[in-house]
Amino acid sequence: MYWNRAIECMDRDRLEELQLKRLKEVLARVYEKVPLYRRKFDAAGFDPRSVNALDDIKNVPFSTKEDMRESYPFDMFAVSLKEVVRIHASSGTTGKSTVVGYTRNDIAVWAELMARTLANAGTTSDDVVHNAYGYGLFTGGLGVHYGAEKIGASVIPISGGNTRRQVQIMADFGSTILACTPSYSLFLGESAIEAGYNPSKDFKLKAGVFGAEPWSESMRKEIEEKLNILAIDIYGLSEVIGPGVAAECKEKNGLHVNEDHFLIEVIDPETGENAPPGTLGEIVFTSLTKEAIPIIRYRTRDISSIIPGSCPCERTHARMARVSGRTDDMLIIRGINVFPSQIESVLLEIEETEPHYLLVVERKGHLDTLEVQVEVDEKHFSDEVRSLEALENKIRREIESILQISVDVKLVEPKTIQRSEGKAKRVVDKRQI
Amino acid sequence: MGVDQISVFMENREGRLAEMTKLLGERGINVRALFVADTADYGIARMIVDQPQKAIDVLKADGYTVNRTQVLAVEVPDRPGSLSGILSMLNEAKLNIEYLYCFADPERETALGIMRIEETERATELLRSSGVRVLEAEDVYSILK
Structure with a gap:
């Protein structure tokens, strides 16, 4: 099922044309609006007008989480707060968290991307979305929320915690789509059984979108069997936009990156050189359309690879493999x-x-x-x-x-x-x- | 008037208490009384030893976390009700006991109460004025032989 077939399955050449046009725009915009990028570009002798092909991105300096922390709270914003309608932040010590902002248009794009993500799991306006991602400064809860509303599904904004109540609501309200971390879905399943429910019979769940932490194929199998659902992996990070950066389709073989909005690269974390398709490396993202806080060649520290070849689902957007580790000491x-x-x-x-x-x-x-x-x-x-x-x-x-x-x-x-x-x-x- | 008690922080792991007492034994330090307060993760070994300063030096040199606490040693007649009399007296004087451990000494027909209490001096005066024997450090070592 597609939310936006025209974009998700668009011709690869046309997609890359669109990416190049947007890349040029965003590079020019950050050079003008964000002093940090101007300094970085100037120091590296990089002229944003010199970009003529997508491949030229390899000349652009990287940005990192340290850049974001040093820019706390709003120094990397490319718009004034007047245009920002939402602020999210990751946890951190005072002055050390990473803060991201969204314009009204950014929120609309985010909702579109989350609608695609949820549609990958088969979500329609007939569904009841049980959203157990945390609401608040964390992007998970509200990200799923806006996407599900855009589809027209009925959202239960239950957030995290109070598992006993979650189980009862899941049964009584007839939740059909579950959104939470993969480990929490298993905990919910077990709590349901302990409370006397049979998840296959008493729940109407048909699919789940799981992310925000690393998981494995064996865990997917366990979730699918225990809850009798289709379990798909979703990926995102607040610095890029939140959830909605990439998501698996029903093939469950790699996560399609929303390439009309994000440019993905894989680099060797030691040398910074781009790695060939299929090679594991550090994932680097450039946002192509974000207004409030565009990110340019952002080093995610997540380790993955780009899966070569096309996907039977007909989506043309590149697939990244399940994230298999980190290049730093971050724990999830x-x-x-x-x-x-x-x-x-x-x-x-x-x-x-x-x-x-x-x-x-x-x-x-x-x-x-x-x-x-x-x-x-x-x-x-x-x-x-x-x-x-x-x-x-x-x-x-x-x-x-x-x-x-x-x-x-x-x-x-x-x-x-x-x-x-x-x-x-x-x-x-x-x-x- | 007060008696030096040595307290040692101990993780709850196998053989830790044995290691510590072995170390003291090897260095010729005699442990006269030992009581372990424990929580799920760690314990505090409280000891009366014959050479407090030497024990502290030995333990610290071996990496233990040690501190010295003043406690009161009180002679309690070895018969029913005598401890409760002493405790009531302290309670009425609003002297809080942090902790307490007791030993019976059948040969002398007394028991010894080691207590950590607020306002050690006031407690000592109160007890002595009521005829309770509060022991000096040297007495404690000789009694607890």
């Missing part, structure tokens, strides 16, 4: 991006602890847990359990307020967390995905 826990440095900055601000820590990530049942092991500082060691528990709670609250996910804090003996020259081992990820 229950759909939320977590950087060890965020936890480090919290610990540095708490006087009673040393910034020596270890993050232990596990998947218990189907939900991720994050344990933060912190060394007790000798100066502040109290022999009263009460004081130590108060310290644990203080650390937990501070970290939770930054990360927006719950964590367990475990105090450990000093000098027991491994020190190493250079890059310290800060993360133990025990998840089997």
Whole structure:
């Protein structure tokens, strides 16, 4: 099923013509409106008027998350706030989160792209979309919401949490499309069975759009069997637009990138050189139409590849393989991006602890847990359990307020967390995905 | 008047307490009393030892987190109801006990209560004026032989 067949299946030459025209426009626009890009272009001796072919993009300097953080909050916006109708942000310590804005037109494009995504899973105006992505600064909830509304489906904006209620509503309201993280879908399935439901009989679910965290084919199989649905992988990141950057079709063999709005490249993360199709590398995106905050050659740190050849679904837009890893130390826990440095900055601000820590990530049942092991500082060691528990709670609250996910804090003996020259081992990820 | 108690932070992992007591034993430090307060993840070993400063030095040199806490050692007559009399007295004087551990000493027909309490001095005065024996550090070491 297509939402916009004319675009999604358009002739490849015409698509590339459209991309080139839009690329020239956006490069000229950011050079004029965003000082950061002007500085970067000038420093690299790159003239935006020199672009005559899509391939010329390899001469354009990259942008990174650090650029976005340094531009906090609005310095990378290409329009004034008067034209911005929505602001989203990723979690981060003060002054360190990445902030993105949307003009009215950006929101319309986003809704279009999410309509395509949901239509890939077979969503029509007859469907009831159970949207368990978080609403708020996170782009997941509202992204799905606008796409589903555009299709004309009935949206249940249930957001995350309160699983028991989710299960009951799913049964009582007859939800047909589920939108959430893949791990949460399995947790929902199990909770439903525990509550006495038989998901195949008591639910009307037919498909789910799952993203915001890495998952595997075996997990897809488990979700499809447990909930008796079609499960498709969707991809996006707030810096690019949010969900809606790419999504699988029913072939479930690669995610079609919405190439009329985003230019995808795969590079060797070490050299920055473009990698040939089929080769794994770091995914780089350029937004072709975004108004509020265009991004140019943005290094996502996600590792994937472009799948060569055409797709039986007739869509002509390139397919990227399932994201298989990261080039940095970012963790995705229950759909939320977590950087060890965020936890480090919290610990540095708490006087009673040393910034020596270890993050232990596990998947218990189907939900991720994050344990933060912190060394007790000798100066502040109290022999009263009460004081130590108060310290644990203080650390937990501070970290939770930054990360927006719950964590367990475990105090450990000093000098027991491994020190190493250079890059310290800060993360133990025990998840089997 | 107060007795030095040594507290050691211990992760709950196999053999950790044995390691620590072995270290003290090897260095000729005699542990007279030991009590472990525990939570799910860690414990605090509280000890009365015959050479507190040496014990602290030895433990710190081996990487343990140690602190020294002043506790009161109170002689409790070894008969029903005597401990509760002492506790009521402290309670009425609004002196909060953080924690308490007791040992019976059948040969002397007394028990010893080690307590961590707010306002150690006021508590000592109160107890002594009521005829309760509050022990000096040296007494404690000799009693707990």
